[in-house]
Amino acid sequence: QVRLVESGGGSVQTGGSLRLSCAASGYTYSSYCMAWFRQAPGKEREGVAFIANDGITTYADSVKGRFTISADNAKKTLYLQMTSLKPEDTAMYYCAADFRWYCRGGALKESYYNYWGQGTQVTVSS
Helix, strand or coil, X not given: CCEEEEECCEEEECCCCEEEEEEEECCCCCCCEEEEEEECCCCCCEEEEEEECCCCEEECCCCCCCEEEEEECCCCEEXXXXXXXXXXXXXXXXXXXXXXXXXXXXXXXXHHCCEECCCEEEEEEC
């Protein structure tokens, strides 16, 4: 059974940095799609960053140049390095994974992911 566990959230001031981690387990596939999503209070969940097993990445416009997604395949761990954080980045952050052959067509689309973590809270104060 695939399991995703996020960590690294916290409270920072505007302009600060955080690195989120997502430890994945329970799968043997070498081909995957993984992503970070976030959901702020009263808002829909939105895709933030995507990575495929070959290193291809995609970012939401709102985080381009500030966030970097990466993956350590040996450790089965997904990361999200967040810099220049803004109050509008405040949200619960979730990692998601899928292993179906067509998952790349989804990238930042919530419906393309079968597996989700429980989330880690990021709060940015002004």
